[in-house]
Amino acid sequence: MQGELQRIVDALAAHAGRPALIEDRRQRVVVYSEHTGVMDDVRKASILRRQTTPEVMAWFRDVGIMEAREPVRTPASAELDLLPRVCVPIRHQDLLLGFVWFIDPDGTMADTDLEATGLVSELSLALYRENLLGELASQRETEVARTLLADSAATRDRSVRALREAGLIAGDGPATALVAQLVTSGQPPDEVARLALEQALVTTRRWIGTREALHVVRDDHGVLLLCGGRFAGRPSPEAAAKLLDDNLRQATRGLSAVERTVVGIGQARAGLADAVGSYGEALRSARVGVRLPALGRVVSWSGLGIYRVLSRLDGQQPDISDVHPGLERLLREQSNPVLLETLERYLDLAGNAHATAEQLRLHRTTLYYRLQRIEELAETDLKDGNERLCLHLALKLGRLTGRYRPEG
Structure with missing residues (x-):
């Protein structure tokens, strides 16, 4: 031909x-x-x-x-x-x-x-x-790859067998999912944006090895499944994610419909039939990264901390007032951004006043004054471990929901 x-x-x-x-x-x-x-x-x-x-x-x-x-x-x-x-x-x-x-x-x-x-x-x-x-071959691979993300374990097992029998994968083994998320201005990605997404996935897959990875384009994101585990010369999921990020930036450059992109990394699973779990983690990681640009362009599930729990709540997120009413009051007061940022840094550093003052470049007396004001306004006691836990969780929930948007 x-x-x-x-x-x-x-x-x-x-x-x-x-x-x-x-x-x-x-x-x-x-x-x-x-x-x-x-x-x-x-x-x-x-x-x-x-x-x-x-x-x-x-x-x-x-x-x-x-x-x-x-x-x-x-x-x-x-x-x-x-x-x-x-x-x-x-x-x-x-x-x-x-x-x-x-x-x-x-x-x-x-x-x-x-x-x-x-x-x-x-x-x-x-x-x-x-x-x-070409369309028949591509559709067959795409359909089989899509069923790897199905809920049914039996369906996923059949998909792995079909991929191996067709020679589309080099072998089964530890599998990790990467998700490439397009961030648009409220509208679904247009055809050109989706083509750019697929181009980035295909370019990355070719670099890894077409039989060592599979890709799928979904509504507003793409999935790259790394299969076969780690061998000499094979890139790590982190290296593959970095390359995917670079390829996404190149592919979407100049496209007004795409504001930015985020790559999420799931944790490895024993085999492709279980990669759906890694996909869910990678998707949540990417979506947390969309809401929290400060996390960077590549976001891993293992590094999300408390956001792992909060991201699983989906549409059932509790109100900040349910977690800590005092913090809700602080958030309502627009004059308190410095106090909120001080509180978050203090809690991030496990209540270490010396380290907090050093990072914020504050005199220790100034820090203690701010912490005292926080206790008064939020009606809390920062010496109480349970209070500190609730305040910390409420702050992170505020970041995820957009209620709390510090400048840094």
């Missing part, structure tokens, strides 16, 4: 008198002719990475290539370092299958009737066959 597509793209390039590149409908590079002459950075990057960046995809879609049924002339973009192009949409019975691209820096390419050569019709059939075979 690849040989047939190469023959067609070479013939198209010869007919047009300039290099040609074919993409599928998701703007992934399928094949390209020999390239000589003028090339912009977008074309070079597409050939090297075999995929157009989401930023460029969004720009072309705004031009209207997805709806086109005739060749489209796309203008230059200095911001993207993009030269003018001629884009020929490839359709089979009106189903969009891909695009043929020609760089046309000086607008001299004639409106050649490519249909007359028979090459576009031939290309549409070839892409249709490749698309059908």
Whole structure:
């Protein structure tokens, strides 16, 4: 099949008198002719990475290539370092299958009737066959990978067997889930954002090894399942998460719909059939990271502390007043942010006044004055261990719910 597509793209390039590149409908590079002459950075990057960046995809879609049924002339973009192009949409019975691209820096390419050569019709059939075979294989893997996250243990066991029999995984063993969460401005991620998400997952998976990981794209997040445990040369979950974060930043750069991204790391499980537990932890970690940007771009379940408990409460979170009425009063008083931050640092440091004063760069007398004011306003006793526990829990709940948003 690849040989047939190469023959067609070479013939198209010869007919047009300039290099040609074919993409599928998701703007992934399928094949390209020999390239000589003028090339912009977008074309070079597409050939090297075999995929157009989401930023460029969004720009072309705004031009209207997805709806086109005739060749489209796309203008230059200095911001993207993009030269003018001629884009020929490839359709089979009106189903969009891909695009043929020609760089046309000086607008001299004639409106050649490519249909007359028979090459576009031939290309549409070839892409249709490749698309059908590729979609079937991709859908099968995706469906099996999705069932690894099902509630039924029997279903998950069958999925692992199916993956092994199909040779899609190198073997079973300790499995860890990573979740890539897109943070948008209240709207569900659009198609371009979801394509960027999948691009980051696929790029990371290729680096790890396509048979050592599986990926799934869900509504607003992606899942990367690392399978087979740790062996010499295989990256740790933390290293994989760092790379996934880097790839997400690269893939979503310039997309106005995506404000930022967060990667969550679950704890390892004995095998893929149990990875659903790791997935739940990774998803909660990512969602806590969305609410608490101070935790960073990569958030691990093992490092969440009390937020592990609070994140499991989902929509049943208690009111802060139920945890500690005095802290609720402090939160209502907008003039008390310094007292709240002092209290949190003091409790984070297990009531160590010396360490608290040092970290806050306060004289010990000032610290003691603030703690006394907190006791008065919250009607509490900081020498009481139970009171300190309730205050600490209420502060962390306030962070998670957005009631308490310190500047630091």
